[in-house]
Structures are given as C-alpha cells and as structure tokens.
Amino acid sequence: MQTESLCDLDDDLRRSILRHMLTARGVDEEARQLQKQGALDLWLSCQGQEAAQVGSVLAVGPDATVFPSYREHAVALTRGVTAEELVAQWAGRTFCGWDPRDRRFFPYTLVLAAQTLHAVGYSIGRRLQGLDDFVVVYVGDGATSEGDMSEAMNLAAVESASVLFICQNNGWAISKPAAEQMVTTVAERARGFGIESALIQGDDPETVHRQCVRAAEHVRDRRSPYLIEMRVGRIHGHSTSDAQEVYRGRDDIARTAAADPVLAYADRLTGLDVVDAEWLRGVESQVRDIRERLMKKYAS
Amino acid sequence: MQTESLCDLDDDLRRSILRHMLTARGVDEEARQLQKQGALDLWLSCQGQEAAQVGSVLAVGPDATVFPSYREHAVALTRGVTAEELVAQWAGRTFCGWDPRDRRFFPYTLVLAAQTLHAVGYSIGRRLQGLDDFVVVYVGDGATSEGDMSEAMNLAAVESASVLFICQNNGWAISKPAAEQMVTTVAERARGFGIESALIQGDDPETVHRQCVRAAEHVRDRRSPYLIEMRVGRIHGHSTSDAQEVYRGRDDIARTAAADPVLAYADRLTGLDVVDAEWLRGVESQVRDIRERLMKKYAS
Amino acid sequence: MSARRQTPLAETINATLADLLERDPRVLLVGEDIGRLGGVFRVTRGLRERFGRERVRDSLLAESTIVGHAVGLALSGLVPVCEIQFDGFTYPAVNQLVTQAGRMVNRWNGDLRLSLVVRIPSGGGVRGVEHHSESNEALFARVPGISVAYPSSGEDADQILRHAVGMGSPVVIYEPIRLYWRRGLPDRLGGPAVPPTSARIVRRGADVTVATFGAITNDVLAAAQALSPSVETEVVDLRWLAPIDMTTVLESVARTGRLLVVHEATKDVGIGAEVAAAVSESGFDSLKCAIRRLAPERRDYPPADFERDYQIGVERIKEEVLEMVK
Amino acid sequence: MSARRQTPLAETINATLADLLERDPRVLLVGEDIGRLGGVFRVTRGLRERFGRERVRDSLLAESTIVGHAVGLALSGLVPVCEIQFDGFTYPAVNQLVTQAGRMVNRWNGDLRLSLVVRIPSGGGVRGVEHHSESNEALFARVPGISVAYPSSGEDADQILRHAVGMGSPVVIYEPIRLYWRRGLPDRLGGPAVPPTSARIVRRGADVTVATFGAITNDVLAAAQALSPSVETEVVDLRWLAPIDMTTVLESVARTGRLLVVHEATKDVGIGAEVAAAVSESGFDSLKCAIRRLAPERRDYPPADFERDYQIGVERIKEEVLEMVK
Numbered sequence A, B: 001m002q003t004e005s006l007c008d009l010d011d012d013l014r015r016s017i018l019r020h021m022l023t024a025r026g027v028d029e030e031a032r033q034l035q036k037q038g039a040l041d042l043w044l045s046c047q048g049q050e051a052a053q054v055g056s057v058l059a060v061g062p063d064a065t066v067f068p069s070y071r072e073h074a075v076a077l078t079r080g081v082t083a084e085e086l087v088a089q090w091a092g093r094t095f096c097g098w099d100p101r102d103r104r105f106f107p108y109t110l111v112l113a114a115q116t117l118h119a120v121g122y123s124i125g126r127r128l129q130g131l132d133d134f135v136v137v138y139v140g141d142g143a144t145s146e147g148d149m150s151e152a153m154n155l156a157a158v159e160s161a162s163v164l165f166i167c168q169n170n171g172w173a174i175s176k177p178a179a180e181q182m183v184t185t186v187a188e189r190a191r192g193f194g195i196e197s198a199l200i201q202g203d204d205p206e207t208v209h210r211q212c213v214r215a216a217e218h219v220r221d222r223r224s225p226y227l228i229e230m231r232v233g234r235i236h237g238h239s240t241s242d243a244q245e246v247y248r249g250r251d252d253i254a255r256t257a258a259a260d261p262v263l264a265y266a267d268r269l270t271g272l273d274v275v276d277a278e279w280l281r282g283v284e285s286q287v288r289d290i291r292e293r294l295m296k297k298y299a300s
Numbered sequence C, D: 001m002s003a004r005r006q007t008p009l010a011e012t013i014n015a016t017l018a019d020l021l022e023r024d025p026r027v028l029l030v031g032e033d034i035g036r037l038g039g040v041f042r043v044t045r046g047l048r049e050r051f052g053r054e055r056v057r058d059s060l061l062a063e064s065t066i067v068g069h070a071v072g073l074a075l076s077g078l079v080p081v082c083e084i085q086f087d088g089f090t091y092p093a094v095n096q097l098v099t100q101a102g103r104m105v106n107r108w109n110g111d112l113r114l115s116l117v118v119r120i121p122s123g124g125g126v127r128g129v130e131h132h133s134e135s136n137e138a139l140f141a142r143v144p145g146i147s148v149a150y151p152s153s154g155e156d157a158d159q160i161l162r163h164a165v166g167m168g169s170p171v172v173i174y175e176p177i178r179l180y181w182r183r184g185l186p187d188r189l190g191g192p193a194v195p196p197t198s199a200r201i202v203r204r205g206a207d208v209t210v211a212t213f214g215a216i217t218n219d220v221l222a223a224a225q226a227l228s229p230s231v232e233t234e235v236v237d238l239r240w241l242a243p244i245d246m247t248t249v250l251e252s253v254a255r256t257g258r259l260l261v262v263h264e265a266t267k268d269v270g271i272g273a274e275v276a277a278a279v280s281e282s283g284f285d286s287l288k289c290a291i292r293r294l295a296p297e298r299r300d301y302p303p304a305d306f307e308r309d310y311q312i313g314v315e316r317i318k319e320e321v322l323e324m325v326k
C-alpha cells in the first residue's frame, strides 16, 4: 500500500479540494434530508468517499471523460453538475439530470460494472478517430465480481486503451464485506490482466490527487491502462433504504464516522493556516445557498 | 515456465500414458476420416494435445470429477468413454454419448467457459455434503476471455474450492492467436484472483503428469484451487469446418506438426527401451480394432 | 373491496423457505445480501441465523456466478433456491439459465434431476429507480427447458415454491415486489390450485374472462368487483407462465365468449400475446368479440414520476371490460 | 418451383458491408474471427484485407465485451456493426444489449444517437451441433429499445443493413445461416419494401395469408406454389420483428380472411404469438376461421439426426393451409 507525505499541491488547489468536499458533503446531507421528507425516493450517500472522489477528478483534469458508477456525487458536483441536476434522478424525474456531453460526465449506470466496457470502448473509439482518448471509469468493490469488470480489464490491457480504472473500495457491497468478495485486491487482479495498478488509502485527498496525477500521466504517456484501488469508508448505509446496523458492527460504523475525511481535511488545512474560520464561513454560506436552492426545488 | 527432468514415473505408467495417447490419436484420425466421408457432421481434433490431456487425467486419478470443455477427447477415452460413445454427439445422435456419472466425466459444454462455474459449484456442493470435493475443469485459452471464467476463478478463490483448473493453451481460439487474446498468461491471471498456478509445456506427458500430481496434491491437501496452464500445439484447424491455412502461417503449421507429442513420446520410450516394436504393434492392433468398430458403427 | 388481514407475501415466502430448509437438508438458499441482511426486501430475514451461513449463502456480487454455480450445486445433488436481487439484474444470468440450466437435463439425455429454483422480485409501482421496476417473465417463458411461475398471493407462492423444488428441472419464480408487505388485498375464490401447475379462477363471472397474473391481479379483482353486478367478470390468475394452463383459460372463454388479457410487462411478444394467440387458435368459435390485451405499449419503464401513466390501473381495466360487453 | 441464379445471401451481405465501410468512415466491424478468417461463414471475407484490422476487428472471445465495448464505440461517434458467431452464443451479450444498448438513448433523455448493429447468424437445418441451430429473435423483439430484423433474401438484407446503420438506435439483425450460400431460391414478388421498415408481400393470393420470416419463407413460397391454383396463398415476409409492420398483415388478412403464421423458433411466446394476438385484436371481424400458428412445439432444438422432425417442412405448411380452406 502506497502513501506519501504532503509536498507538492499548492494552496489554491488545496482550498479548491476542500471547498468541493464540503460542497459534496452539504449536498449529500441535504439529499438525505429530502429523502427522509419523501421528496427523493432513494439516496446513495457518498459520505466518507469525498476525498477519493474530489482528489481523483481534479487530478485527471477537465478533459477526461468520466464514466461513473452511481455513487460519484462528489465527482459530479466537482465537474459542474448542479445539485438540482444531480438529485433529479433520485426524485424520479429522469434517468439523468445533467448534460453528459457538456460535463464530460456520463450518466450513472445502475447495472453494476456495465459501464467499464463502455469506457474502454469509448476510449478505443476516440483513439480510432484521432481524438483525445483518455477516459476514467469508476467502479465499486462489489461490482468487480461481475464478469464485465474482468472482461473490461482484459480488453483494456489487450487494446492498451487509455483508461484509468478507479475502484472505490468502501469495504461493502450493500451487506457483503469486501473481504468476502475477493481474497486478493482489485489492484492485484488488475496486474493479473496486465494492467499496472496501485492500492492507496482514499481518505486523504492529497494522496489521492498525487497518485491519480501520476496514474493519469502513465495512461496518457504510455497510452495504456492503469487501475487505482482506493480504500475508503462508507459512513452511512448502502442507501437510504438500507439499515446497516443489521449487518455491520457498531464499532466499525463509529470508527468510520470518526475517520470522516471531510472533517479531517478541514482540520488539517486549518492547522496549516491554508484556510481560516472566515474562509470556512464563506464556503459554509455558499453551501447553505446550494442546499436552499435544492430544497426549494424538490421539497415543494 | 517450469519443466523438470524425467525421474519418478514407473514404466507401467509410462506405457499406459503412451497407450492412451496412441489410442486417442487413432480415434481422432478415424473421426476425421468419418467426417470427410460425411458420417460425422463435425470434428474438433485434439491432435497435438494428447500429452496434456492423458498426462493430466491420469495424474488426478479416477475419483476426480471432470468438467470438460469440448476438445478433451483423450481425457474422455482415458476415462473409459468408448470411441463410439465419444463421437455419437458429432454424428448428431445425442448431446452426450456417454454416462457422465459413471465415468465421472461430465458432458461437453459448447458455450465457452460456462462449465467453469458448474465445476466450482459442484465442488462446493460436494463439500457441503461431506463428499469428496476434488474437481477438475478444462478450458481453452480463448474461453478465458469470457466473464464466466473470471467469475469462476474468483468464486473458487473466495470459497477455497477444491478445483483444479486446467487451461490448454493451444495458441488459438479458432483464428485468434492467444497473444492477441491476453497480454499476460492465464496462470498470472489466476494469481491475480488468489489462485496458485503454474505455466508448463504441455507436450511432454511426464512433465504434465508430474505437475498435475503436485497440483492435485495442493488442491486436496490445502483444499484450495489451483490453475495449470499448459502450452500445447493445435496440429489441425479448429474444426473440420476450419481451414487454418487461411489465417495461420505455413511454418507455424509445419512446426506444430513436427513437434507432435505422440510421435515424440513413442520415440522417447522406444529409445529408453520402455517399449519395443512388438509392444507398439500390439497397441497398433488394439487401436485398429477400435477404429474398425467405430467405422462400422458410423460409416454404415 | 373486501379485505382480510392477511399475512404479507414476504412473510409467507419466508415461512415457506424456512420450512423447506427445515424439512430437506438438500435445500439451500443463495443470493446477494440474503443472509446477513435478510435480503433487500427482508424476504429471507432470520434464515441465516436459524440455518447457518452454509445453507443461507450470501453470494458473490455476480448473477452469472449465482446461477452458474447453482447448476453445479444442483448437479451435486443439492437443491439451490437462488435469489436475483431485482428483475432488472437478471440479464447477466441469462446465459447460464438459458443455455445451461435449461438444457442440462436434455444434455444428460434425461438421466438427471436438476432441481434449481430462481426467485426474482419483479414489477413496478413502488417508485423504483432505473432497472428496479422491470417485468421480464416473457424472456424465460419462451425457453423450453425452464418453467416460469408468477404467484400473486402468499398461498400461491407457498404452493408454487414447494412444487418447484421438487420438479427436477429449473423453475424461475417471479415475486411481485409491491405485494411483499401489502396487507388487505381483495378476497379470492377457492383454495389452492389442483394440480399445483394449473391456473386458478379467482373470481367467477359469466360475461368476460380476464386472464392475468402478478400484482395486477388485485387490480383486476378490484375492477371486477366495481363492475359487478352489471358486468360479471371471471378472473383467471395464470400463476404459471410456462407452460401456461390453457385448458382453464379456454374453458372460461367457452363460458364467457370474451377474453381480455392484462399484464404489467410491455405488450409486445409478451405472455398476453401467447394467451391471445392460443385462444384465437383453439377457442375461436366461442369468441363473441375480438380478444383484447391491456398492457403497457412498447417503451421503457419510465422514471418514477411517470410510472402512473405506464402502469395499468383499475380504471383502465374497467373501461376495457366495459368496451368489450358494449 | 422457379429459380433464378441469384447472388448468395452471404455475398450480398459482404458487398453491402464493404460498401458501408467504403462510404462511411465511422462504420467498423467487430466480431470473433471476422477478420483474418473472414468469419466462420465467410460473410466478412476479404474485408480486413481491404479496410484494415482497425476497421474489421477480430474481437476478444467474449460476447459481453463485443456489445459492451461497441456501446462505447457508438458513444464516441462510430457505427459498430457487430457479429455474434452463432445465435446460441448471444446470451452472454444479453445484459449489455437489453439493459445498456437498448436503454442508452432514453437514459440520455433522447439526446443521443446510438448507431449499433448486431448481426446474428441464426436458425437450423444445417445439422449443427448443440446451440448452433437456435432462433432466439423473440428474446429481443420484446425489448422496447431494440429493433429486430430478420431478412430472408439478399435484397432485403442489403436494404435492412443500410437502414439499420442510420437509425441512431440499436438494431439486431438475424441472418438465416442455411441461406448464406444457397442459390436457386423461389422467386418473389416486387422490389424493395417501402418504407424500409415495412413487411413485404412476396406472393399475392386471395385465400389465405401466411405471415412468416427468415429461411422458412422459402418453404412457405414453395408450399404456396405447390398449392396454386387450387388455393391461392398470400405470403407476407415480415422482415422486421420489432416493431412488426402489422398494417401490411392486417390489410392482407382483411382480403383473405385467414391467417397462418409460420416460423422456425418454438411457438410459445414467439413472434407468431404477437402476430396472431394482434390480428385477433384488430382484425377479428375479417377472420373467416381460427388463426393458426405453425412452429415447433416447446422443446429444445434436437441433435441433428432429429432436426427433420423439429423443422417445419413444406409438406406441413401445405397441410396446414389446406386445413384452413377446407
């Protein structure tokens, strides 16, 4: 497992990362509220995965086309999908609330791992047309058991496709622990197919950013795939319909909540004087506005 | 790649191996003839793969249940499936000409890689019932690209199922070279899933036997899966409907024919005085009888 | 609409599964999240605690694995009862079901019992997100080696499950999600169907036959009740979609002279097509008017906000019946 | 039976594919063994040599990969024309076709053109081994987002392929294996269908309408010819199975008053069910007698030695038509 000391990110970027993390957290909180009030049918929280999501999507830059799974809300928001656009799907209004082309952020795919093959095909298709072929695809730990994931890794390896696979291993596929889903790691599995890979902790956005910058360089320079597996925490249940207390230990739930990457990063940047109370209040007020707009649109 | 010097097989076993290889070759030749005459609709020759097949099936012993793909004719015959039973399917008379339970050799599966999941499930089911759970499953190089193969490896690893995967890599999936089907080896891929593995040359039945004995011991002792990838040659086209000259180099075809494992082993045992001309004539005459019975049953 | 206080469907299925596990050591359950969690619909709750993790197995997240390895379990002599989490996630398992499970007995020249049941929660009406409201029963109904059932009540689910585990060939059972925990469903006529593979006349009536199945059966019953006594509707709950008990349907149409088929899946090449075609072939002379099918037109199940337009409601069933007796 | 010396179906498709590759740089072919080998039926032979391995792509041996990555190719603006090697090997691709390709345009709120064609050699009658003689067109015909065609002649295959690549939504095209290299097929009426998605009346007759498609169309034509002039059969080649051009069928039945549907796939919940049901709904008043379906009963396609009993031959078609006009 690779981790590194903090060194190379400038403070603007750090503040940007934190702002996106706080925004995602706020939107996620609001969505959970809205679901409780019956305004949304379902919500799959991304809480605990903000560092992994914001760090990775900022690292790959705005040009990479992103094929998400369905929990990449922080990626979506960072890419400019508005909160209203994001939750439209969970309010039962549409299958995709945003313009996928415009944001280079494609629709959520609810059939697990199906998007991995689309991503590889898209990259091959772009390369064949002489266009930028760098593609990022997100997948969960549980979804890697589906045949499509293995097929996509093999295809990417054989075609040397410019695809960065990002597996957010949050330790659970609904109630199934990742350790019972596989005996190795997704990163090792990728190497078995001939894809270079790294396994990292996904709770520090700077580590994530750095590793993803490097991974993206690998993909772009060598025009070959790469897989990053990020260990993240799932703070809430699988979805708002899921009571994780049924199958998950209290301690584990408490430990995950305590290791909240958003709070940790806010504390860290405060301690480093990269942000101060005023800056935080500013972001808080922006987030409050976003939440209010969201509530107004959906709670009515 | 692991190979070893000849040391531990006794001469009876060696003769038995050679006899089975010669029998398989004779039946395969006869089947090709019958197909030319229109008595069979199709034949998928196993010529070039006899060492791998006979060596492996003798190594795992008669109790292991075998889930074949569709080209394991030498395995079938060695397990006691008669030539007539074997070709019935290719004459369009049945989907399976033998008694699968009796021979512990299950029906051929023509949908690629589907049998890998059956094999793992069967082993798990036997273990749950407290029965001998050692299972062998054969698969081709091309078939490993199907999602089912990866799913089966992951399942076997997670359940620590007593399954020996045997991949006969004959270099081709119809017209697609194995090198374009994957960038690593099947053996490496297995390790990515947490399955120990070996890549060996499949042209010497004694190497095969030795490695498979060891692999079977691993499976039985540790009650965990193992994968052996065997490099073999495909002497003829994919099937009698396939003209391999269209896509395969003359040299490669000639080289494969020249490296015939059956001739090589007969020569070797002759050179070592393990067999002599009389013994060979005896086997030849037995094979002639088998071919005649086969011809009589199908050519009429 | 009369309504008894029934045991909800999910509870009945849970009890039936428990009883099957209890009586037959060969039975085991396999599916995503069915153990620790008790299933996303809580249909299997408590079973892992009671029967252990070996017999109530939280499977890997891979539907081809679930069915594919269940074929192996069945070959070894066990009786796996699999669960697919939602109808919309059945497709990765289609290859193993259609080309393997469904053909295995035949491949063994009939000398094999392959007892394998796949339970699939199905249907919409619960504001599901994409893929969570599907009805793909027609997909398997056309496959010769697979039997398909779609019970609409606890009593039927119980009978069908018990029968299915003993059939020696694969059975896919669809379970209507929106009935899992509903109480107060309309009353039905009579007791369990005889034989267990037959359709069931759940309401008698002389004017029109409505053949239906699944959750919508209750809407048909509600419509029938509302139309009575001016129009008396006979309601046939098909229960089995492959093979279909056409005898019961044809006998009913012989009495009423009119046939309406109602289902939740889209109309094209659906179960309604089969029933209508079979009656137009074998019951033509008893028909007083054109057969009708009432089912969603050819389009994807929409986002939840639009599912009311998509779903066939009680009103549309009433209108359709009234049109037919006009 | 009259017989011109026609270009075999496989050659026509080869020429059409070549022309499509020639005219439109976005078109590319993907499939197992289609390049080096030219396909197991030699339908794509010479195309790799002519257009290069980037445009005539020997895919990995994985059907989910073929269709799944083709969805990505199509999203990138290309027009992939995939080949599945045999109908029986379609199932691993069902998930990508049904839940992905078929729903993608809708998922993008209609703001997407997803041009993706899947060619599937289909049907029996050539003594194929297990899985090599299937006919699973009904599987996709019921899926809203997928169009399904089943041409039975070179002319139709050409027209349908050209139309399919421009539809902006996925199309599955079944190709009858046993016609690939056959010459001397019965003559047909008229020229290409207008519009390209319509059915085609390939023989005129006043007594009975036979709706059919695929290789068996030629058997129907042969039967019709043999029965003439005592019975005059009108033959409708459906050509498209989803959506079905029911207008042409209904107009024909309005003239003849009798409908027989013939197909090679098993009868249950098949295309014949849909056609029969639709006519029993909308053409009831013009029917002089019961509708009939002629198709194999619910059982697996058998080993080659038994396929004659399974296949519907010219004789059985004649008998069935004669029964109807009795």
Ligand SMILES: Cc1ncc(C[n+]2csc(CCOP(=O)(O)OP(=O)(O)O)c2C)c(N)n1
Residues within 6 Å of the ligand: A071, A110, A111, A112, A139, A140, A141, A142, A143, A144, A170, A172, A173, A174, A238, C032, C061, C063, C085, C089, C092
């Ligand atoms: C093919 C398929 N099977 C089952 C499901 C139901 N399902 C939705 S999410 C989920 C768990 C996914 O776990 P993981 O991939 O780890 O992602 P996470 O939810 O933890 O982000 C399951 C089983 C599905 N959506 N698709």
Ligand SMILES: Cc1ncc(C[n+]2csc(CCOP(=O)(O)OP(=O)(O)O)c2C)c(N)n1
Residues within 6 Å of the ligand: B071, B110, B111, B112, B139, B140, B141, B142, B143, B144, B170, B172, B173, B174, B238, D032, D061, D063, D085, D089, D092
């Ligand atoms: C699912 C599936 N797809 C395609 C085919 C057609 N097919 C039969 S054999 C074959 C090549 C298999 O190659 P490999 O696995 O290497 O085995 P080999 O024939 O070389 O022994 C193909 C493509 C099939 N049988 N099943």
Ligand SMILES: [Mg+2]
Residues within 6 Å of the ligand: A140, A141, A142, A168, A169, A170, A171, A172, A173, A174
């Ligand atoms: Mg997870």
Ligand SMILES: [Mg+2]
Residues within 6 Å of the ligand: B140, B141, B142, B168, B169, B170, B171, B172, B173, B174
């Ligand atoms: Mg091979």
